[in-house]
Amino acid sequence: MKRSISANLLILLIFLQAISAVPAGLSLIIDPSGKGIGLPPGVLENTPFKNFLIPGLFLFVVLGLLPLITLYGLLSRKKLNWAQKINWDKKFHWSCTFSFYIGLLLILWINMQLYFGITFNNLHFSYTILGVLILILSQVPDTKRDFMQEKIDSQS
Numbered sequence: 001m002k003r004s005i006s007a008n009l010l011i012l013l014i015f016l017q018a019i020s021a022v023p024a025g026l027s028l029i030i031d032p033s034g035k036g037i038g039l040p041p042g043v044l045e046n047t048p049f050k051n052f053l054i055p056g057l058f059l060f061v062v063l064g065l066l067p068l069i070t071l072y073g074l075l076s077r078k079k080l081n082w083a084q085k086i087n088w089d090k091k092f093h094w095s096c097t098f099s100f101y102i103g104l105l106l107i108l109w110i111n112m113q114l115y116f117g118i119t120f121n122n123l124h125f126s127y128t129i130l131g132v133l134i135l136i137l138s139q140v141p142d143t144k145r146d147f148m149q150e151k152i153d154s155q156s
Contacts, residue, residue, distance in 0.1 A: 009137055013076065017102060018065075018071060024064075025061070025063070043146065062105055071100065074096075083119065093152055103133075106131035107132065
């Protein structure tokens with residue numbers, strides 16, 4: 001099955017999100033101090049967290065494992081019943097909708113960091129742009145056409 005340029009770019013960006021979040025989240029789970037990835041002391045000062053365990057779990061599971069599962073769906077177009085149940089637009093394969101979710105969650109993640117007073121830096125800017133691009137690419141007509149459930153079902 002040939003994919004559109006927009007679908008291939010979406011796949012690449014979801015992959016980049018996953019490979020950046022999995023090791024960072026895992027590092028924060030293993031060492032909740034944040035020293036393992038060079039986070040300065042006091043960065044959690046204005047947040048409800050005493051250490052990086054909860055943010056690390058969120059990063060690992062929601063912004064790491066979920067994109068990996070989504071990547072699997074984007075590449076294989078296989079059905080996952082649990083994923084289809086939380087797909088808000090049943091006309092499209094769950095992985096296309098999950099890509100939208102990931103873009104939105106990534107933007108919210110960065111905005112929550114900024115809300116809690118974590119100083120804006122190049123990583124915040126880069127991941128905000130990544131989230132926006134994922135959102136846009138998941139909604140481009142060519143991408144949507146590639147992941148129409150009816151089209152996928154007819155090719156199975």
